[in-house]
Amino acid sequence: MDINQIIDTIYPLTTNSKNLLKESIIKTKLPKGHVLFKANEIESTMYFIKKGIVRAYAYSDDNQITFWFGKEGSPIVSMQSYVNNQKGYEEVELLEDCELYALKTDKLQQLYLKDFQIANWGRKFAEFELIKSEERLISLQFNTATERYLALLKNYPSILQRVQLAHIASYLGITQVSLSRIRANLK
Amino acid sequence: MDINQIIDTIYPLTTNSKNLLKESIIKTKLPKGHVLFKANEIESTMYFIKKGIVRAYAYSDDNQITFWFGKEGSPIVSMQSYVNNQKGYEEVELLEDCELYALKTDKLQQLYLKDFQIANWGRKFAEFELIKSEERLISLQFNTATERYLALLKNYPSILQRVQLAHIASYLGITQVSLSRIRANLK
DNA sequence: GAAACTATTTAACAAATGATAAAAAAGAAA
DNA sequence: TTTCTTTTTTATCATTTGTTAAATAGTTTC
Structure with missing residues (x-):
């Protein structure tokens, strides 16, 4: 998904403002498995997904629990970093090779104070x-x-083809065994 | 809680902008039991709580499920109305006599486009x-x-004195019977 | 293709929660 | 106080989910 479309879907900008914003955005490619955000760090960059799928998870004891999936068009942000300049609890892992648009959040914060x-x-x-x-x-x-x-499945039919059931189970708030059981009962 | 404090805690405004915002805010008192928002309506007003406590709930089959509590300083907003001008699913009920600050959201939207x-x-x-x-x-x-x-209980120690356990149970995502059981096991 | 690894399902039992009904406790009203 | 009403707890049994371990299916590597 193109950066113009991503920006405009949120809020259509005048050409001037849009160029100002796009000046701070850089396209990057990163491989499947790459860990974009680490827990307990202040993240200085936010991203938009051009191509690919990612998950955000946090640790509960030793278990990773996935609480968010991002796909084409989704923003990737550590909210605690973005809003409060504080360490976040989440990690973000690329589940496919990805093309991303990167944006330094301090630049964005400056634009917020400069451009209406x-x-x-x-x-x-x-x-x-x-x-x-x-x-x-x-x-x-x-x-x-x-x-x-x-x-x-209804909102995101292709997710079964793109994401492991273990991730989906924790996203749903259940164990993988429970999800297997649910799937078996639906047949 | 005073409106100045509520506004400033979110984002400190210059005197000018603050007065502009406060011009659109009206203080009102409403009695315990009053239903502030109804489901399936576009709400044209948002509120801030000066004094009192409220709950937001939605219907699941015939059951009311509480998903939010507001207390002194909290905003009361129907997000679907506020963001998308669409009908919301929630109802908001006052659990105590309340003093509220009321703000018409169309006025606020105008201010968003007028004041940086x-x-x-x-x-x-x-x-x-x-x-x-x-x-x-x-x-x-x-x-x-x-x-x-x-x-x-830790984040909101006085809630037990102010809210019925039935509301708290549904807020926690369990039945009242389950909550009673949990409380009994903690003793 | 066989071996090694990874992902998913199944099985068996334990623990937590739901549903319904009844009892007890607390609060409000006469 | 006494009665009436509402709120909370307790009891019983059904259902769902968790835990652990093993079996099956699917992929990758050599």
Whole structure:
């Protein structure tokens, strides 16, 4: 997905502001398995996914628990770093070879204080992420594991081809054994 | 909690911008039991809580499931209305007599496009709500019901004195019977 | 293709939670 | 206080999910 489309979907900018923003964005390629963010670090870069799929996870005891998947068009941000300049708890791993757009967050913060349009773009960015977060929260709190699994397949049919079931299970808040059982019962 | 403090905690504004924002804010009192937001409506007002406590809930079949508590200083917003001008799924009920600051969201949207400071204020507002939503999501996905109950008590010790256990149970994602059992086991 | 490795499923039992009903406790009203 | 109502707890049994271990299926490497 092209960077122009990604930017405009969030909030359409005038040519001037858009160029200002794009000046700070660099395209990069990184291989499958690369760990983009590490836990307990302040991340200075955010990304948008041009091509590929990634997961964010955190450790609970020794277990990795996946709590987010990103695909084409998704932003990759460590929210604690982005918002509060503090260490985050999450790690982000590339599940496929990826093409990413990289953006230094300190540059973005400067633009927020300099450019009116970009400030509103940043507002809409946070608002849309908030909507997504709320939807996921409601789904975790209201629906059973089976319902969440079916909803995930509906919203993202190709995920089974792209992501291991172990990651999907922890994303759903259950063990892999439980997911296997759920899948067996659906047949 | 005073409106100046609420505004400044989100993002400190210059006197000018702050007055502009405060011009659109009206103080109101509403009684315990009042339903502030109804499901399937576009809400045109957002609030900040000066005094009191409220809950947001949605229906799952015939059951009300509480997914958020607001207390002094909290904003009350129907996110779907606020962000997308669409109907929300939530209802908001006052659990105590409340003093609220009311703000018409269309006025706020106008200010976002007119005042640079207020645009950045709105950005920080969404960012902080996003941080809170992510924290809650992680807690639902990573922790057991017992852990979530203990964390709630720690973060909000007076909640037991102010909110019925039935609301707390559904907030934790369990039945009231389960919560009773957890409380009994902790003794 | 065989061996080695990884991912997924199945099995068996334990622990946690749900559902329903009833009892007990707490609070409100007469 | 006494009664009535609401809230919370307890008890019982069903269902779901967790844990551990083993079996099967799928991939990669030589």
